[in-house]
Structure formats: structure tokens, C-alpha cells
Amino acid sequence: MDGARDRRDSQAETEATTDRPQLTVRGLTKQFGDAFEVSDVDLSVGRDEIVALLGPSGCGKTTCLRCIAGVETPDDGEIIIDGERVFGANTSKPPERRDAGMVYQDYAIWPHKTVYENVVFPLHHADHDVPRDEYGARVASVLELMKIPELRDSPATELSGGEQQRTALARSLVHDPGLLLLDEPLSNLDRELRKHMRYELQRLQHELGVSILYVTHDQEEAFYLADRVLVMNDGRVVERGTPRELYQRPSTPFTRGFIGVRNRFRGSVEQVDGERLVRTNLVTFPLANADCVADADLDGDVVCFLRPDDVTVGQFAGKTDGRLELTGTVVAAGLLGDSYEVTVGFDGEDTQLVVHTEHYRDFDRGDEIRVQFQPKQLQVYAAENR
Amino acid sequence: MSTREQLLGRVKDAAGSVVDSGATLVERGQVGAERLGEAIPPRLPSAKQAILGTLVVVIVLGTLVPLSFLVWTGLWSGYPGQLDAALTVGNFVRVYVGGFFDVAGLFTNSLTIAVGMTLTGMAVGLTFAWLFVRTNVPTKSWMELVLLSGQGIPGYIYAIMYITSYGPENGLLSTFLRETVGLDALPFSIFSPWGIAFVAGISVIPTFYLLTVPAIQDMNPALEEVSRIHGASTLGTIRSVSIPIIKPAILSAALVTFLYGLGEFAVVAILGARNGFDVYSTAIWKAIGSRFPPAYGEAAALGCSLLLVTLLLVWYYRRVTRRKSAFMTVTGRGYHSQHWDLGRWRWPVALALWTTLVVIWVVPTAVMVLASLHTTWFGHLDTSALTLTHYAEALANPQLRDAFANSLVVAGAGATLGTVLVVGMAYYTERTKARLRGVVDFLSLTPLAVPGIIMGSSLLFTFLWVGKVHSLFDLYGTLAIIVIGSVIVFIPVSSRIAVGNIVQIHSELEEAARIAGASWLQQMREIFLPLFRNTAAVIWFFLAIHIFQLLTIAVMTYTTDTVVVPVKLFQLYMFRPSIELVSAISTLIVGLTVLLLLGLRALGITFYDSGR
Numbered sequence: 002m003d004g005a006r007d008r009r010d011s012q013a014e015t016e017a018t019t020d021r022p023q024l025t026v027r028g029l030t031k032q033f034g035d036a037f038e039v040s041d042v043d044l045s046v047g048r049d050e051i052v053a054l055l056g057p058s059g060c061g062k063t064t065c066l067r068c069i070a071g072v073e074t075p076d077d078g079e080i081i082i083d084g085e086r087v088f089g090a091n092t093s094k095p096p097e098r099r100d101a102g103m104v105y106q107d108y109a110i111w112p113h114k115t116v117y118e119n120v121v122f123p124l125h126h127a128d129h130d131v132p133r134d135e136y137g138a139r140v141a142s143v144l145e146l147m148k149i150p151e152l153r154d155s156p157a158t159e160l161s162g163g164e165q166q167r168t169a170l171a172r173s174l175v176h177d178p179g180l181l182l183l184d185e186p187l188s189n190l191d192r193e194l195r196k197h198m199r200y201e202l203q204r205l206q207h208e209l210g211v212s213i214l215y216v217t218h219d220q221e222e223a224f225y226l227a228d229r230v231l232v233m234n235d236g237r238v239v240e241r242g243t244p245r246e247l248y249q250r251p252s253t254p255f256t257r258g259f260i261g262v263r264n265r266f267r268g269s270v271e272q273v274d275g276e277r278l279v280r281t282n283l284v285t286f287p288l289a290n291a292d293c294v295a296d297a298d299l300d301g302d303v304v305c306f307l308r309p310d311d312v313t314v315g316q317f318a319g320k321t322d323g324r325l326e327l328t329g330t331v332v333a334a335g336l337l338g339d340s341y342e343v344t345v346g347f348d349g350e351d352t353q354l355v356v357h358t359e360h361y362r363d364f365d366r367g368d369e370i371r372v373q374f375q376p377k378q379l380q381v382y383a384a385e386n387r
Numbered sequence: 388m389s390t391r392e393q394l395l396g397r398v399k400d401a402a403g404s405v406v407d408s409g410a411t412l413v414e415r416g417q418v419g420a421e422r423l424g425e426a427i428p429p430r431l432p433s434a435k436q437a438i439l440g441t442l443v444v445v446i447v448l449g450t451l452v453p454l455s456f457l458v459w460t461g462l463w464s465g466y467p468g469q470l471d472a473a474l475t476v477g478n479f480v481r482v483y484v485g486g487f488f489d490v491a492g493l494f495t496n497s498l499t500i501a502v503g504m505t506l507t508g509m510a511v512g513l514t515f516a517w518l519f520v521r522t523n524v525p526t527k528s529w530m531e532l533v534l535l536s537g538q539g540i541p542g543y544i545y546a547i548m549y550i551t552s553y554g555p556e557n558g559l560l561s562t563f564l565r566e567t568v569g570l571d572a573l574p575f576s577i578f579s580p581w582g583i584a585f586v587a588g589i590s591v592i593p594t595f596y597l598l599t600v601p602a603i604q605d606m607n608p609a610l611e612e613v614s615r616i617h618g619a620s621t622l623g624t625i626r627s628v629s630i631p632i633i634k635p636a637i638l639s640a641a642l643v644t645f646l647y648g649l650g651e652f653a654v655v656a657i658l659g660a661r662n663g664f665d666v667y668s669t670a671i672w673k674a675i676g677s678r679f680p681p682a683y684g685e686a687a688a689l690g691c692s693l694l695l696v697t698l699l700l701v702w703y704y705r706r707v708t709r710r711k712s713a714f715m716t717v718t719g720r721g722y723h724s725q726h727w728d729l730g731r732w733r734w735p736v737a738l739a740l741w742t743t744l745v746v747i748w749v750v751p752t753a754v755m756v757l758a759s760l761h762t763t764w765f766g767h768l769d770t771s772a773l774t775l776t777h778y779a780e781a782l783a784n785p786q787l788r789d790a791f792a793n794s795l796v797v798a799g800a801g802a803t804l805g806t807v808l809v810v811g812m813a814y815y816t817e818r819t820k821a822r823l824r825g826v827v828d829f830l831s832l833t834p835l836a837v838p839g840i841i842m843g844s845s846l847l848f849t850f851l852w853v854g855k856v857h858s859l860f861d862l863y864g865t866l867a868i869i870v871i872g873s874v875i876v877f878i879p880v881s882s883r884i885a886v887g888n889i890v891q892i893h894s895e896l897e898e899a900a901r902i903a904g905a906s907w908l909q910q911m912r913e914i915f916l917p918l919f920r921n922t923a924a925v926i927w928f929f930l931a932i933h934i935f936q937l938l939t940i941a942v943m944t945y946t947t948d949t950v951v952v953p954v955k956l957f958q959l960y961m962f963r964p965s966i967e968l969v970s971a972i973s974t975l976i977v978g979l980t981v982l983l984l985l986g987l988r989a990l991g992i993t994f995y996d997s998g999r
Contacts, residue, residue, distance in 0.1 A: 072898040096901035103902045109895040113917045122913070127904025172903065182902075 021084055022047045023180050023212035024069065029078035031064055038064045039075070040236040044214075046180065051206055051213040053223035056233035057259065062216045063106075065233075066182050069214065070103050071096035083179045100128065102173030103182040106189065108165045110157045116168050117153050120144065123176040131176070143171045146205070163194050174209065181213045187222060199225055220260045224248060232256045250292070250380065257306060263355045264307040267384065270300050279381060281305060282350050284325045290376040302384035309357040311378040314343065315371060326373045329354070334364040345370055435907045439819070442811030443827055449808075449875045450830045453845035454694070454837065460848040461687035466680075467851035478684035483692070487685050488670055490692070496580065497666040497693070500655060501648025503584020504591055508644045511588075511743065512595030513637065518736065520603045523726040525737045533744050538593040539980040540752075541936040543653035543957060544973045548751035549577050549586045550658075551758040551970060554766075559754045562766030578661045587654040589747055591644045598643065602636030621727070635707055642704040643835070646697055650838020653938050657960060667693045668840040672942065675844055687848065690841045697836035705832060752977070759970035777971035787972070790955040794935050797869050797951055802931035805874040805881055806923055812878075813885035814915075818894060835879040839939025846872045847944050864946040872940035877933055881926050888922040925992055932980060952976065 024046040031039040039061040046052045054062040067073035069080055071087065071094060080088040082101065087094040102123070111119055117140060123129075124136045131139050144150045147167040152160070160168060166186060173181060186202075187195045203226055206213060217223050223230050224244035232240045232247065232255070240247065240256045251257045268281030270288060277288040291305075329345040332353060336342075340357045343364055347353075356372055364370065432440065456467070461479065465472025481487040515534060519527045540548075552559050555576055564570040576582050610632065614624040630637075652668035659665065665673070667689065674686040729736055758764040762772045781787055812831055816824040834842065850868055854861035862868045896918070900910040916923075938953040945954050952972075960969045 067898075070898070070902050072901065095906070096898065097904045097906055099902070101902060103899065105895050105899065107893070107895065109893065109899040111896055111899075111914055111918075122900065122905070123903035125904075126900075126906075126909060172899075176904065 023050075023083055024214060025079075025081040026065075026069065027079040027081075029065060029068060029075050029080070031061075031068060031073065031075045037061075037236045039068070042078070042233075042236075042238055044231055044238065044241075046212045046214050047228075048212055049206075049210045050229070051215055051227045053215045053217060053227035053230045054233055055217060055220055055223040055230050055259075058218055060233045061236035062218075062233050063184055064236075066103075066184050066214065066216050069099075069180075070101055070182055071099050097126065100178050101180045101182055102176070102178040104166075104169045104173050104184065104186045106185040108169040108186075108189075110160065110165050110168055110172075112158050114157055115153075116144070116149070116155050116157060116160070119157055119168055120171045120175050123172060123178075127176045127178070129176040140171075140175060143175045146174075146208070147171045162190055163198070166190060166198065170205075174205075174211070177211075179212060181211050183213060183215045185217055186215075188217070188219070195222075202226060232259065234259070254382075263309050264312075266305050266307075266352045267302065268305055269302050279303060279305065281352075283327060283347060283352055283354075286325060286376045286379070288381065290323065291379045291381045292377050304382050304384050306380045306382070307354070307374065307378060309342070309355045310340075312354065312356040312372050312374045314356060314358045315373075324373045324375055326371065327354070328369065328371050331364045331366055331368045331370050333366065343370065345372060433907065439811055439815045439821075442808055443815055443823070446808055446812050446827060446878070447830055449871065450833050450878070453842060453849050453875070456849040456852060457687050457690060457694075457841065457845040459852075460683055461691055463684060466683055467848040468855050470855075478688040479691075482685050482688040487682070488674075488689055490689070493665060493667050493670050493689075494692075496664065497649050497651075497668075499580045500584045500587060500651050500666055501645050503581055504588040504648035504651065505641050505644045507585050507588025508591040508595035509637070509641055511747070512592045512640070513599055515592075515740065516596050516599045516603055518740065520600060521727055522729050522736075523733065524729060524740065525733055526741075527737075530737075530740055530744060533748060534596060535593055536981060536984070537589070537748055538597075539932065539984055540590070540977055541653070541938065541953070542587060542590040542651070543657055543938055543953065543960075544755075544977060545586055545590050545751070546654045546657040547960065547966065547969055547973050548755040549589075551764060551966060552751040552754040553577050557764055557766040557966075559750075559757075559766050566767070578658055578664075580664060583655055583658045583664065584648075586658060587648065587651050588644075590654070591647055592747075594647075595640050595644055598640035599633065599636050602633040606632050639704060639708045642700060642707065646700055646704075646835055649693065649697055649700075650840065652838070652840050652942075653957070656957075660961065668838055668939075671840050671844060675847070675943065683848065686844060690844065693838065694836065694841065697838070698833070701832055701836040704835070705829065755970045756974050758967055759974050761967060764967055764970070777968045778975070780968060781971050781975060786950070787952075787955055790950045790952045793866060793949060794952040797866055797873065797941075798931045798935040800866075801870045801873045801934040802927045804870065805877060805930045805934075806927045808874065809878060809881045809885045809926060810919065810923055812882055813889045817886055817889045818897075831882045832879050834875050834877075837876075839876055839937070840943060842872055842876055843940045843943025846940070863944075864949065866949050868944045869941050869949065869951065870934075872944060873934040873937050874930075876937065876940060877930055881930055884926055884929065885922065888919070892918050921992070928983075928987055928992060932983065936976070936980075 022045040024044075026042060026044045029039055029042040030037070042061075042065055044052065044054075044065075054065060056062050064073060068075045068078075068088070069082075074093060075088060078088070079086065079090075082099055086092055087099045111122075114122075120140045120143060121136055124131055124139065141150060141153070144153060147170060149164060149167045149171070152164060152168070155164075157165075157168070166189075170186070187198050190198060199222060205211075206226075215223070215226060224247070227244060230242065230244055230247055231238050232253075234255050240251065240253050247256060247260065251260060266281050266283060268279050271278050271280055278285055279288050279291065327345075327347065329347040331343055332346040333344040334342065337357075340359055343356045343358065345354045345356060354372065460467050462474050462476065463469075463472055464475040464477060483490055515530070518524050519531055550558065553561070553573070555561055555573060555578070558573075561570075561573050564573070577586055606629070611624050611628055614628045619627065650668055651666065652672065655664065655666050656669050656672070659669065671686045671690055674682040674689070757768065759777055760773050760775070761769060762774050762776070809831075812827060815821060816828045816831075837845070846868055847863070850860070850863045854863050862871070892915070897910055897914055900914045901907070905913065936953060938957055941949075941951045941954045942957060945951065950958075956969060956972050956976075959965060959972070
């Protein structure tokens with residue numbers, strides 16, 4: 002037991018970017034009936050840091066957030082906000098005494114109040130330094146920051162989705178809380194607005210310097226905004242790291258699947274002339290050349306992952322330079338966002354390769370196509386028993 | 388199993404799972420408001436615990452205590468409040484073995500009334516609900532207004548209306564037929580058992596209508612369209628898709644009307660008096676009210692067997708409705724249901740519906756008004772006998788004025804007490820995770836199982852006993868006992884209105900206030916209560932109107948100082964037969980009620996929001 006506690010403490014320390022994190026959660030557990038909604042979750046958010054909780058719907062990320070806010074009571078664990086224990090063995094502070102702001106997925110704008118009345122609410126009730134006669138000015142400046150000063154006296158029922166979102170954000174920031182909890186705040190907006198608000202959130206965070214815990218199921222959002230990302234599944238944190246680490250070398254099968262590495266093929270490691278070769282049905286290459294994530298003594302069955310962006314379409318005239326080249330036929334092709342996606346099939350093989358290319362090319366089904374990639378773009382893992 | 392049945396099964400499952408997922412979403416949303424108040428370590432109850440706890444205790448006491456005293460009185464050899472007596476099964480033996488009452492006959496009669504009421508309510512209510520929601524029958528909004536106005540008329544006034552219109556001697560119809568065709572007697576009699584059941588059934592048609600309309604409205608029309616596209620006829624679709632989907636709503640509505648039927652008092656007492664037709668309720672009333680000495684123990688023992696049946700039905704009802712659903716909730720979603728085109732049948736169908744409405748409501752109401760304007764009502768308009776003297780008497784009679792004042796006090800106090808209790812209870816069951824909330828939710832339904840006459844006698848017994856404990860509790864002979872009983876009787880319906888509307892207020896709105904720094908009390912004042920204000924007003928007026936009209940509780944517990952309007956009206960009819968004066972008072976009651984309802988409607992308050 003002590004050992005486990007030590008492990009958690011040391012983990013929390015290494016994760017913290019400053020001496021005292023704004024939020025520390027240890028061993029958070031919440032059960033609904035017999036099922037674990039959240040199980041033994043540790044996390045911390047440093048000062049002025051954005052941490053994202055990323056996971057599929059129902060993985061327990063929102064429950065985590067609600068436990069931290071105090072609107073859900075955990076079964077076990079410890080929550081410390083700004084050095085003060087708000088939940089633990091003998092304490093459970095009500096939400097109004099936790100110094101946090103929160104934006105709900107559906108915004109929870111009070112329909113019977115105007116925008117001003119919604120936003121000024123925390124000033125009337127929460128702890129803060131703003132003197133009473135400056136409430137109006139404070140609200141005005143927050144609305145200015147959100148770029149909705151003209152909506153000050155609008156009834157809440159007349160707001161569009163984007164305006165509600167800005168109002169909710171203004172309400173959560175107006176009393177300058179130490180911790181901001183965001184529960185999928187962008188998921189109800191349309192695509193363009195979502196991109197824009199993503200940028201706005203980052204701008205705000207730089208301007209205000211607030212610690213944010215951000216819950217989302219959208220990996221793009223998480224990787225764009227967060228300093229660190231925790232991937233959750235089935236109530237547990239399965240992996241944590243910076244967006245770059247998680248994007249480039251996800252270590253668990255779940256993360257790989259969730260953040261969408263599209264090309265996956267099986268193979269096996271063989272000893273040939275003292276060199277270890279990976280043989281798959283498409284290519285064979287020395288293990289030493291590949292990006293081997295797991296232990297060095299990889300042996301037997303392996304799985305290889307290849308990102309669609311790392312494959313180039315076309316043929317190099319000169320030296321192959323260690324590149325692996327393949328010739329196949331186009332199975333399907335179409336525009337996808339900013340790039341062009343081609344699915345390539347190979348004679349007599351089940352495996353297909355998805356390739357992204359920036360240049361629009363006029364491919365038809367059945368056309369011959371050449372693709373190539375560097376072996377070091379291949380990530381090799383021990384085979385999963387999934 | 389044929390493919391069609393399999394498909395149908397899937398449709399049902401899909402509908403079920405939609406309902407289920409909705410329910411879990413709601414549950415999820417509510418999780419969290421729980422135990423907010425337990426945060427402060429010392430075990431002092433928070434404001435939230437204190438307030439909700441008190442309200443819940445009052446509800447539990449109100450639903451359980453009277454029934455315990457009923458059972459005790461049944462098992463007591465003396466009068467209620469008489470200490471030098473002993474426990475005995477003598478009362479039960481006399482009632483069920485000794486033939487004190489004709490129990491088998493009473494049971495058959497009660498069953499007849501309940502079955503007849505349910506069938507009447509279902510046949511008319513469901514047909515109207517279906518045609519109004521699902522077809523383009525013309526003038527339906529006017530028809531709905533007429534139908535829903537019926538909700539404002541109590542059963543005993545229906546009985547009076549039907550006597551003036553369809554009674555065998557001086558009813559308008561029988562007089563007309565006798566004078567024109569020479570027909571001596573109508574082919575039906577409103578004084579026969581099935582006639583009584585039919586008149587009682589008229590009074591529950593609006594209820595049946597309101598209980599089934601939401602289900603019909605909430606049904607996704609795509610389910611029916613798919614059936615049509617895949618080859619089923621209109622009738623085939625109704626039979627194999629529509630009816631099965633709304634079956635739970637129909638069943639719950641039928642159970643509610645059946646329960647009302649088993650406890651029906653006023654219509655039977657008025658119409659059954661002529662042929663000595665008795666049901667459970669009238670037998671209990673007579674055993675206590677017109678025997679000397681009153682047969683308290685025997686009446687209590689008799690009530691127990693009916694309670695056993697009704698409690699079983701309520702238990703079953705709760706299984707059918709699985710909380711929240713159906714019972715008088717305001718509908719949320721409202722599909723833009725496209726209407727079935729009745730084609731060239733539009734106007735014939737409308738005509739048939741209007742004929743029904745005219746025969747059932749319009750003619751009886753009009754004839755009652757007409758009767759009230761005659762010196763003596765002989766079943767036909769007599770211009771020489773027109774007079775306003777009955778109205779003058781109704782307004783001038785000091786006893787009636789006292790009764791009116793008493794009724795206003797009872798209605799106002801009862802509506803206020805009931806609203807506070809019911810809103811608190813709904814908050815407790817829907818917004819907290821307290822361990823007892825399932826029990827409280829069930830208890831809030833149990834008064835549905837207790838017919839008004841039995842609740843009235845139970846309260847009588849209760850206060851005869853507890854009045855001995857301390858004069859503070861000696862409420863016998865005060866208006867308070869009528870207030871308490873009336874509130875308890877309407878807890879099931881009003882709590883469903885409250886629960887159905889609390890569910891519509893997202894709990895996130897309250898949580899957001901807590902996170903923004905408000906305490907529970909501040910949150911209640913600034914967020915929940917303002918958002919719930921309209922519903923609270925609806926509940927208050929609903930209770931005020933229905934408590935004002937309630938006869939059963941008052942008729943069991945009144946004394947000479949606490950006569951209320953329904954009791955006065957009942958006495959006037961039973962003991963001083965003057966159908967004209969009674970009609971005048973009834974006209975005043977119905978007129979005031981309708982005016983109040985229309986006024987509230989203009990203010991945007993409707994009780995019977997059928998979602999349009």
C-alpha cells in the first residue's frame with residue numbers, strides 16, 4: 002500500500018511543471034452499481050498548464066471532471082486544488098468552495114437570466130478580489146475578451162451555439178478561478194466554429210494564464226491545445242505524455258487504435274545471417290532500421306504501423322537510399338479534408354495501404370501506383386493478443 | 388415467428404431502448420447533485436437536509452399514518468379514541484362472515500362501476516386522443532377545448548346534469564320523447580348499475596384523454612410510415628404498430644380510471660340512492676354517517692379488503708409505468724407528426740365527434756343551466772316559469788356563504804401546503820441520491836389506492852385517537868382535517884406533474900451555480916425556484932380547483948361548523964330534493980371554474996397541456 006502511494010507521489014512530482022501543481026488527483030475511483038466508471042486515476046495540472054483527458058465516450062473522463070468540480074462524490078481517492086485538500090478520506094468540500102470554473106458540454110446557460118446576469122453570478126457568490134462596485138466593469142471586460150460585448154443584455158434563450166459557448170466561458174472565467182474545467186466545450190459547434198474557438202481558447206490561455214483540465218474525445222483538439230494529454234479507456238488512464246510523444250510513438254494498442262494510425266500489418270522477426278529481419282507479406286527489412294518502440298529483444302510475431310502521411314506516392318529515379326518501394330493498384334481514392342486519400346491494394350494480398358498525398362492526382366480504380374517510405378517510419382511492436 | 392413479428396419485436400425493442408436510454412441520461416444528469424449537502428464534516432444537518440427531510444417526513448406520515456389507524460380501528464373492539472377496549476377480530480368476523488354487509492354484492496357493484504367507467508373512458512377518450520393527434524379531422528382544437536372543459540366539472544355535478552337531461556321522469560329527453568312519440572320509458576336508465584357506471588365514466592374521459600395523448604404524440608411517426616411503406620394497410624398499421632407501441636400508456640390510463648372506479652362515491656351516492664344501489668364507498672359512508680351508534684369498526688374492516696385490491700393494482704401500475712412516465716407529465720419532444728388524411732371522411736368523422744360531445748357534455752350542461760332558471764323543472768322549456776330566484780337564494784343563504792368561505796380557506800391552504808410538499812418531494816426523489824427516495828416515490832403513489840371515502844374515514848379515526856394525546860392534535864371538527872385529507876388525496880397526481888417538470892430542468896443548471904460559488908440555498912433561490920415557478924403555479928391552481936370541488940374527504944370529516952360547498956350541495960340534493968336550487972349552485976361552481984381556467988389560460992397557465 003505504501004509502495005503504491007510512493008509510486009503515485011513520485012509520478013505526480015515528475016509530472017508537475019512547477020513545485021506545486023494547481024490540481025492533483027490521486028487514486029480517484031467512482032463506481033456506479035457494480036461497474037467502475039473511474040478506477041484509480043492519478044493526474045495533475047501544473048500552473049498555467051493545459052492538460053487534456055482524451056478518450057472515447059463512456060470512458061469516464063467526464064465523471065473525473067465532475068468529481069473534481071464536486072458535483073459528483075468519488076468513492077475513493079484524493080483531490081487537491083491549489084494545495085488545499087477538497088476531497089479525501091474525511092473531507093468533501095461542496096462545489097462552491099473549490100475555486101474552479103467549469104464549462105459544460107451543453108453550456109448550462111441559465112435560461113431565465115440575461116447574458117450579464119449569467120456572467121455576473123460567480124462574482125456574487127464565489128470568492129474573488131473584485132470589489133462590488135466594479136462588477137459591471139469586470140463583466141464588460143470579460144465579455145470584451147470573449148468578443149461578445151454587444152450581447153450584454155440579451156436574454157440567454159436568444160443566443161446561438163457559439164454565443165452560448167462564449168457566455169459559458171465568460172461565466173467560468175469572470176471570478177478568476179485557479180482552475181478551469183472544460184467538458185467537451187467545442188463538441189456542439191460546427192466544424193469551422195470549432196477550429197476558430199480552438200484557436201481562441203489557446204489565445205485566452207496565453208493571455209490569462211489559467212490552469213485548464215480539458216475533456217474531449219477529439220484527438221485533434223487535444224493535441225492542438227494541450228501541453229500534456231492523458232488517454233483514458235474503461236475508467237483508467239492508459240497512457241500519458243506530450244502530444245508529440247503520443248502522436249509519434251503511442252505505446253499501447255488502445256492509443257494507437259484511438260488516435261487513428263491507419264495502416265497495420267503483421268509480420269515476424271527472423272534471424273538471417275546474424276541480422277534480425279522483419280518479414281511481412283508486403284516488405285522485408287532489417288529490424289535495426291525500423292523504429293522499434295518496445296524492448297530491444299523483440300522476437301516472434303510483431304505488428305507494424307505506418308502512418309498514411311509517411312508514405313510518398315511516386316518513384317525516385319536515383320538511389321533507393323534504403324527506401325522501401327511497392328507497386329500496387331488503386332482500390333479507392335477521394336478527397337479528404339486538405340489531402341487526397343488513396344487506398345492501395347496488392348496482388349494476392351489481403352493487406353491494403355492507405356496513403357495521403359497533398360497533390361491532387363487523377364487516380365482511377367485499377368490504376369497502377371507506386372509508393373515508397375523509409376523503414377524508420379515503421380513502428381514495430383510485439384504482436385498484440387487482441 | 389414470422390418475419391413481420393420479428394420486425395415488430397425489433398421496433399418495440401428500439402422504442403423501449405430509446406425510452407431506456409432517455410432514462411439513463413436523465414439518471415446520469417442527476418447523479419452528482421447527490422450528497423452535496425453532506426460536505427461539512429460535523430454531522431449538523433445542512434439546510435438542504437433539514438428542509439427536504441421535513442417535507443419527506445410529512446409525506447411519509449401523511450400516507451402511512453391514516454392507513455395504520457384504519458387497520459387499528461378495524462381491529463379494536465371499542466370506538467376510535469376509546470382506551471378501555473381491546474384488540475379483536477370481531478369486526479372482521481361480523482363483516483365477512485356474519486353478513487353485517489353484503490360484501491359479495493358490494494364487491495360486484497364496485498367492480499361493475501369500475502369496469503363501466505374504464506370502458507367508457509377508454510372508448511371515448513382514446514378515440515378522441517387518436518383522431519386529434521393523428522388525423523386531420525377538422526375543428527379539432529374547438530372539440531379539444533370542449534372535452535378538456537369537462538375536467539373542471541366534478542362527478543356529483545355530472546350526476547345532477549344527467550338527471551335533468553336524461554332522467555326517467557323529468558329529464559329533457561324522456562319528456563321530449565313522451566310528448567312527441569309517446570314513448571313511455573327510455574330504453575336505458577341512468578339509475579341502473581351500468582347507467583351509473585356510464586355517467587361516472589363521462590367524468591374520467593378527459594383524464595383518459597390526457598393520459599394517452601402524450602404517448603401518441605411522442606411516437607415517432609417514422610415507425611408507422613415504415614409499416615405503410617412495407618405494405619400494411621391503415622388499419623393493419625394501427626393494429627400491429629401503433630397500438631402495441633402506446634399500449635403501456637393505455638394500460639396505465641386504464642388502471643388509473645379503474646382505481647377511481649373502485650372508489651367512486653359521489654355519482655353512485657346520488658344516482659344509486661333511488662334503487663338502493665350501494666358500492667363499497669357508499670356502504671362505508673352510510674355505516675359511519677347514518678347509523679347510530681356509528682359502525683366504525685365494521686366500516687374499517689370493510690375498507691381493508693378494498694384497500695388490499697387497490698394496493699395490488701397500484702403496485703402493478705407502478706410496474707407498468709416505471710416511474711416518471713405517462714402520468715400527467717408534460718410532453719417534451721413533440722415530433723412534427725404529419726397527419727393522416729381522412730379524405731372524404733373528414734367531415735363525417737368530425738360530425739360524429741361533435742354529436743358525441745353534444746350528447747355527453749353540451750346538452751347536459753345547457754339543460755342544467757336551463758333547469759336552474761325554472762321555478763320547477765318539468766323537463767321542458769316553460770317560458771312562464773323562468774326565474775332567477777334560485778340564484779338569489781344561492782347567493783343570499785348564509786349557510787351557503789359560510790360554506791363558500793370555508794371552501795376558499797380549505798382550497799387556498801390545501802393548495803399551498805400541497806404545492807410545497809409535492810415540489811420538495813419531487814426534488815428529493817429526482818435530484819438527490821438519498822437511499823429512501825424509491826420508498827418516498829412509491830408512497831407518493833399509494834394514495835391512488837385509497838378511495839376518498841376510505842381516506843376520509845381513516846383521517847376521522849386518526850384524529851379521534853391523536854386528539855386524545857394533546858389538544859394541539861385535536862383537529863376533529865376543524866377545517867385543518869379537511870385540508871390534510873384533500874392534500875393527501877391529490878399527492879399522486881400533483882407529484883407526477885412536479886416530477887415530470889423537474890426532469891425537464893437540466894440538473895447541470897444547478898450544478899453550474901454551485902461551481903460558480905453559490906450555496907444550495909442560494910442556488911435554489913436564484914436558479915431552481917425561478918425556473919420552476921410556472922410549474923409551481925400550475926400545481927397550486929390545479930390543487931386549489933380540485934380541492935375546492937372535492938366531496939369525499941369533507942363528507943366524512945365535516946361538522947356543522949365546517950361545511951364546505953360540495954357537502955352543502957350534496958346535502959341539498961340528498962335531503963331537500965330541489966334539483967333547481969342544486970342546479971343553480973352547480974352552475975355557479977362550473978361557471979366560476981371555467982372562468983378561472985380561461986383566465987389562467989390567457990395568462991399562459993394550462994393544466995392540461997397536450998403539447999400543442
